[in-house]
Amino acid sequence: MTLPSNPLKVGVLGATGTVGQRFILLLSTHPFFQVHALGASARSAGLPYKQAVRWKQVQPIPEAVRDLVVKNCVAEEFADCAIVFSGLDADVAGDIEQAFRAAELAVFSNAKNFRRDPTVPLIVPLVNTSHLSMIPYQRSQLSLQKGFIVTNANCSTTGLVIPLAALEKAFGPIDTCLVTTMQAISGAGYPGVPSFDIFDNIVPHIGGEEEKIEWEAAKILGGISDNGQSFDLREKTPINVSANCNRVPVLEGHTECVSVRFARRPPPTVEEAIQAMRSFTCEAQTAGCPSAPREVIFVHEEVDRPQPRLDRDFQKGAGVNVGRIRPCPVLDLKFVVLSNNVAIGAATSSIINAEYAVLTGVVAS
Amino acid sequence: MTLPSNPLKVGVLGATGTVGQRFILLLSTHPFFQVHALGASARSAGLPYKQAVRWKQVQPIPEAVRDLVVKNCVAEEFADCAIVFSGLDADVAGDIEQAFRAAELAVFSNAKNFRRDPTVPLIVPLVNTSHLSMIPYQRSQLSLQKGFIVTNANCSTTGLVIPLAALEKAFGPIDTCLVTTMQAISGAGYPGVPSFDIFDNIVPHIGGEEEKIEWEAAKILGGISDNGQSFDLREKTPINVSANCNRVPVLEGHTECVSVRFARRPPPTVEEAIQAMRSFTCEAQTAGCPSAPREVIFVHEEVDRPQPRLDRDFQKGAGVNVGRIRPCPVLDLKFVVLSNNVAIGAATSSIINAEYAVLTGVVAS
Amino acid sequence: MTLPSNPLKVGVLGATGTVGQRFILLLSTHPFFQVHALGASARSAGLPYKQAVRWKQVQPIPEAVRDLVVKNCVAEEFADCAIVFSGLDADVAGDIEQAFRAAELAVFSNAKNFRRDPTVPLIVPLVNTSHLSMIPYQRSQLSLQKGFIVTNANCSTTGLVIPLAALEKAFGPIDTCLVTTMQAISGAGYPGVPSFDIFDNIVPHIGGEEEKIEWEAAKILGGISDNGQSFDLREKTPINVSANCNRVPVLEGHTECVSVRFARRPPPTVEEAIQAMRSFTCEAQTAGCPSAPREVIFVHEEVDRPQPRLDRDFQKGAGVNVGRIRPCPVLDLKFVVLSNNVAIGAATSSIINAEYAVLTGVVAS
């Protein structure tokens, strides 16, 4: 697999939003993606990006996009983009992404709208890039030549399934998983959580989040039917997930306490689990995706790590941190995961997915 | 059971510490306990309380104790106290409490030292005041007439076992429990958690806390052997607890996400569980303990409650808050508990225990 | 002055907002005001209050208003109210309050719209209740018998002018004042400040706030012309104020660092200033306003007080806290003020103003 010889033009939908801003930052230094078009709501369209956006990142707006004029999210305006990244809100993402796909564009979306679609891959790039094999069938169903939609997972699902995938790769199916999340406010976008609601507080509920984790895990960790036309959703080796989701007063980084039970008896030991996580690699690495982390899972030795403030920026947030792997008195093993919800939990996932799709020829050139 | 006709003189050990300050505040308005003696380390002894203490409460130091001269923690100095409350640190509590008991004093301790002692009741006052029946045997083993030690539970255990007790009372044994805590910084005392460690952060480890929850639950929720000489520790109906403990940037109020499985099949429904929690009462209420809450468990209807900042002060923190009772895809039911770690999780528990002991004649008059 | 023999019916405009909720809480236990009518936007009108409001207070919704049906903010609906409190947003307060006044209602407003009006008193109730003497002229200008508008000051102005008034009462005019505020997020209402903007951060700007402090101080601390038809705005003894306003990650309580210079030479000493603040009393106390604090200014002795979390609830936030009174190397004296922005800084001020107006016969009965 070789890198593209010329930069690929890409578009960003929802460019003024939180995820859109992250796309723009990550793409501004990308080795072969080049931001070519920005889409946002009618309110922003026609303005230079620097005027349209309420920029909320620590780094300044990249020079290359400061003066790009924001477009409406209509496919014709993005016709010469090889790839379109979508950071759109769910209330508009469905129609727009569908229209872009119908216009033969390759859409990599962070929105939830198509995650449960039976022909749309739901890909955590460190886990199941193999699901891109569904794309030909997706196109054929819509009589498309080039257009398709790929989604990445919900941010809290992403942090969970990466260590689960490492464990399953080494030890076979996990049949039960109980997870409690402590999710950062940045996961709610902007303006997101009012400070009055979350200062000195925990909100033990995030609308729809538990259902997402419980459902998405099975699609991501499952396979594809032999005829390549459906996801198996772990029908043969069900994975039963129970999630409790909490919003906590942390800026960035989702912490999750996870307990798992394996189908196999006896289950792996703590040492074996540590070893499996440390040695876990993924196809995005093998394929040479430039945004893939060097280590998919960093396993901490200190008894009080990972911690969001200290560990969320490791590898630019492209991998996950795991710690406290130990026996669970109820299930088999338990551990703590920390993932960067705005990096691998959002924009970085879409970008690695797109890199992999380019490097493996799924994006038509 | 009648209230004492005269105020009872009580002492407070560890009076300058966080828990000691709470004892003093609660006792300053108590209907029949009267602070008579304060004990602290040699550094404080001899000073008026207002000088010895670094007062950290929102309410001012009660007038009645401002000028009380702090004593050393030696039993002779507390000879005329009917009851001694201990907020001592674990590194000194063992020897001092033992000496006070040997001097025929009734000690109600918040320290962990004697919680696992086979003749010392570990009492959460809204759950197992019946364990005071062990006191005669404790005295007999030490040839004492009046002296004894009663401890209350760890703050995060307390929040957990109250709803568990309500469920077991209605539906029989719970055999499995998985709990993830999000614990407030005030649980660590003062100076406690450095701000640099917990701002914008989660620390997914609290030394010894998980072991305490996993062990204490069985003692508290268990019974006493027929001969009244040992705790059964749930030997016949074991309760298997797995705990994950986290420190979170919240001042006060421990939030816990709990999943449980019942021995009985089918398990209770959500509605039945709500009803059982709402109707749960305890002997401390029946006996007329003035510090017992009106409602042991307040069950919230809103989907995003309880929350520490909004709910921790309900009933002065003497009850617990429960919300989000719903089916657990892995065990039977799951829910969220919020308890006030500095009230029912600490000083309030000791005080209700002492009230109950007075009202039932366990404290010798 | 005697208390009214029957409860007075009062209305609350903007009843679902942050200030409106505070009005409702304070009025629910008021000795002679009784909530009779609630007004809010068309979206809420027609709903029972408990459904219309997103209640954000630690105390529950008072029973007496839970089921009150919210009305539109039209004066006819409030015709039998002796007094109407307005917690309306500035974008609608102007027209509505004017209409209510025209309908002969007595309006006590927390909104900014009429603060600069040349016939509307801007009253901090611990400072300048005497400005109610403008009401007859206000009415006469509009040919009204009973209707009028009184406003209270901006929350950060309120905290500042109370100690200034105490100093001026004792030592004559202050000619110069430099103040830097650190203002709590609750001052911005709800949803107010997004958590993403203020976590681990300071925002050194609050729109319009500095101008308000700099201007309002002169109106409040000034007198009324001899003919009772204009405010003197300190024309003869100008007070020059420079304000720097900051939003800080604190829930409640505005902290202000203040430096002042007196016209008189030599200026008062630190000890004299402390004495003047401690002995300061106001007409609202003398008149027996039930919501007036026992001590207008509590002067702290500890070098590191006042602090918002520890001191904001003193006297239910109806007084102010001052500390660190010391010489200023640049002006004469400097000190720190803490005021409760949601109590004396907002709803409590309106209520004391109304109490005083009732007790002194300004509100027509």
Next chain:
Amino acid sequence: MTLPSNPLKVGVLGATGTVGQRFILLLSTHPFFQVHALGASARSAGLPYKQAVRWKQVQPIPEAVRDLVVKNCVAEEFADCAIVFSGLDADVAGDIEQAFRAAELAVFSNAKNFRRDPTVPLIVPLVNTSHLSMIPYQRSQLSLQKGFIVTNANCSTTGLVIPLAALEKAFGPIDTCLVTTMQAISGAGYPGVPSFDIFDNIVPHIGGEEEKIEWEAAKILGGISDNGQSFDLREKTPINVSANCNRVPVLEGHTECVSVRFARRPPPTVEEAIQAMRSFTCEAQTAGCPSAPREVIFVHEEVDRPQPRLDRDFQKGAGVNVGRIRPCPVLDLKFVVLSNNVAIGAATSSIINAEYAVLTGVVAS
């Protein structure tokens, strides 16, 4: 001035503390300083650094120092160091730094002990590197050939004097300055501020801090007498500073609200002040100090900047951020400064000072 051809061996005293950790991080990638020896207390001496330290930085411990064995802070152990950086606590810094100087070592200290010494330069490297001219006299007084001590300023002083120096360079003496600081918790070291003291709170007092700002400003902004043997401390053009210091719940970055009056009439306009700050350069830049920022002062245009979370890492915290330059109704101009208290406010200052001393031949080679 040329860069040294070989790396210079440097030592770090107080290597396990907060400032010591910052020295180590900054030096680990330095172009010509090479960490050669680490000193700490007897408790740490003899241990490999990775064991001795409680590492609290987001970046991991640099490989080159992980296994360095920590030494006692005795000069013989650092004999082959060209430079020693001191991050020692004030309670031990005095004796140790004096001993190191006596042993002919060049000491660059962040401690306060020698800041008021009449022969020790107090240098903010973006302001008064010229004060290094005092070194020959310092050495002569102690009959030393190579040894000397240079200190940098208190963190909150540093943020203040940089814009003051820029203004004075352009417009002549400032005679009056009133500053209110909002200082981050990291300024208090580790464990530093207990979370219980600063969550949801402001502490309006930092011991000794106001005095430091008020005194240090004159030494830094002053000159050196003609005979090179004393600092003039602004005797001829006194600068009168009044400081209010507050601890705020922010991790990193000191925000300061500053008002100034110039000696010259009329004072500069806002536009002139902006221009003066933007064009301000310093000798550390001219000399080519590798750690000097590209822009000494970044002047923000947005009305609500600088903000600590967004701006503290600009230029790795080596410059300062200024915003809201506007007229002051009391003095002449006012503005907001943000400086990174752990970078230019501490370790970065010492390092630039040392770089400048090397590049200008003050450090004997």
